Amino acid sequence: xxxxxxxxxxxxxxxxxxxxxxxxxxxxxxxxAQGVQIIGFQELFYGPYFGIRTDQKYYAYTExxxxxxxxxxxxxxxELHLVIVLPIYEVANEGEYYNTAVVIDAxxxxxxxxxxxxxxxxxxxxxxxYFRPGNLGYPVFPxxxxxxxxxxxxxxxxxxxxxxxxxxxxxxxxxxxxxxxGLSNRLWEIEQPAAAANNQYFIAANNRIGTETEEFGDxxxxxYGSSYFVGPRGVYVGEVASQDREEIVIRDLDLDEIxxxxxDWQFYRDRRPExxxxxxxx
Numbered sequence: 450x451x452x453x454x455x456x457x458x459x460x461x462x463x464x465x466x467x468x469x470x471x472x473x474x475x476x477x478x479x480x481x482a483q484g485v486q487i488i489g490f491q492e493l494f495y496g497p498y499f500g501i502r503t504d505q506k507y508y509a510y511t512e513x514x515x516x517x518x519x520x521x522x523x524x525x526x527x528e529l530h531l532v533i534v535l536p537i538y539e540v541a542n543e544g545e546y547y548n549t550a551v552v553i554d555a556x557x558x559x560x561x562x563x564x565x566x567x568x569x570x571x572x573x574x575x576x577x578x579y580f581r582p583g584n585l586g587y588p589v590f591p592x593x594x595x596x597x598x599x600x601x602x603x604x605x606x607x608x609x610x611x612x613x614x615x616x617x618x619x620x621x622x623x624x625x626x627x628x629x630x631g632l633s634n635r636l637w638e639i640e641q642p643a644a645a646a647n648n649q650y651f652i653a654a655n656n657r658i659g660t661e662t663e664e665f666g667d668x669x670x671x672x673y674g675s676s677y678f679v680g681p682r683g684v685y686v687g688e689v690a691s692q693d694r695e696e697i698v699i700r701d702l703d704l705d706e707i708x709x710x711x712x713d714w715q716f717y718r719d720r721r722p723e724x725x726x727x728x729x730x731x
Contacts, residue, residue, distance in 0.1 A: 451704040453594045455621065455651075456480040456488040459674045460695050461659025462497045466510065469495045470518060474525060480697050481529040486555070486594045488697075489534035489623040491657045492602050493548065496538065497664045498627040498657065498672070500569075503578040511540035514562055519551050527557030532592045534599060534623045538579075539564070548580045548601055550625060555593035563588060563599035567607050573629065573670055576603070587613035595620040595704055602626040605640050605654075608647070609728060615648035615717070620704050624654040629670035637675060646683030649710045649717075651702050653678050658693055678702065681710040 458476050463469050473490055480488050492498070495518060499507035512518055518537060526533045532555050539549035539562070548565035564583030568576045587610055589598045598619035604610055605624055614622050622644075628637060641654045655676035662669045674693060678686040678700040686700045711717065 451595075453621070453702045453704060454484050454486050454699065455594075455653060455678065455702050456483075456485040456697050456699045457623070457625075457653045457655035457676050457678070458488070458490050458494075458695075458697055459655055459658050459676045459690055460491060460494070461657065461672075462661045462664065464663060466495050470521070474521070476697055477522075477525060477529065477531060477533065480699065481531050483697075483699060485531065485697075485699055487532035487534070487592065487597070487621070489625060489653055489655060490536055491655050492536050492625040492627045493538055494536050494625070497661045499664075500574045500576045500579065500627070501661070501665045501668050501670065503575045507579065508546065510538045511546050512537055513540055514549065514551055514559070519553070519559060523553050523557045523559055526553045526555060530555045530593075532594055532597070534597065534625070536601065536625045546580055547583060548576070549583075550599040550601060550623070552590045552592065552597060552599065554590075560590040560592065561585075561588055563601070565601040565604055566610060567604045569603045573668065574603070587617055589614060589617040589619045598622040600624050602628065605644070606636065608644065611644040611648050615650060619648075619650050620707055621651045621653060621702065624652055626654065626656045627672060628656045630673055634673070641677075642679045642683040642685070645679045645681055647716065649681040649714070650707055651678060651680055651686070651704075655690075655698070658691075658695065681707045 566583040570577040598614040658674040676690040
């Protein structure tokens, strides 16, 4: 039996970047003290969810993947022997910005990045103002605790990427999000369990909490937390987190369940990719 102790966080905006970074460092330390081997933070973890408005001042939150925040958490990963999935606002070139998650191994090695592919352009989710669509494919990273992929927030509505991660041999996929009440509530309950069952791997889905009123005034929305882990049969691993409290959600994931689920249901054997002619037609 191969069991991995994994964690995700749900945190409210503190009001400034440095205190958010400090808070998440402490959460990582707290998790490691409880035996956690891998932890994932929420989407754009060190800032507010600025997609609420279109304002160039939020471009100041960008950092390169070898910037100070990644370097700080790489050092922390090495110190704590902890794999970290670290969502940042990436600058790749002047004016070329991505919604990115960096995967850092337990020895502090930066294994690589995933860039969010699907970019919404909806009221209070004006992300096309901030992000270029991802162009790094659907990588799966060989970490100290297993094969890890990432799929960010709005990505989850698109089943093709979930399948790409499965075909790339993911065992755990992290889905960091910033999701508000409304159309998304029911989808939050069903999409990740369905994706986990369809692709037969674990999914770690986390959402921020709180209302960022001081940042956005009357435009602010209330993020509803409800973070969870789900296994390769589409069943929750433990309870779903609260809607309004900061939490570290810690769960033990038995990776042997992936093999058993795939032996019981031969979805990968019975796929018919040659017949899916419209799926990849622009």
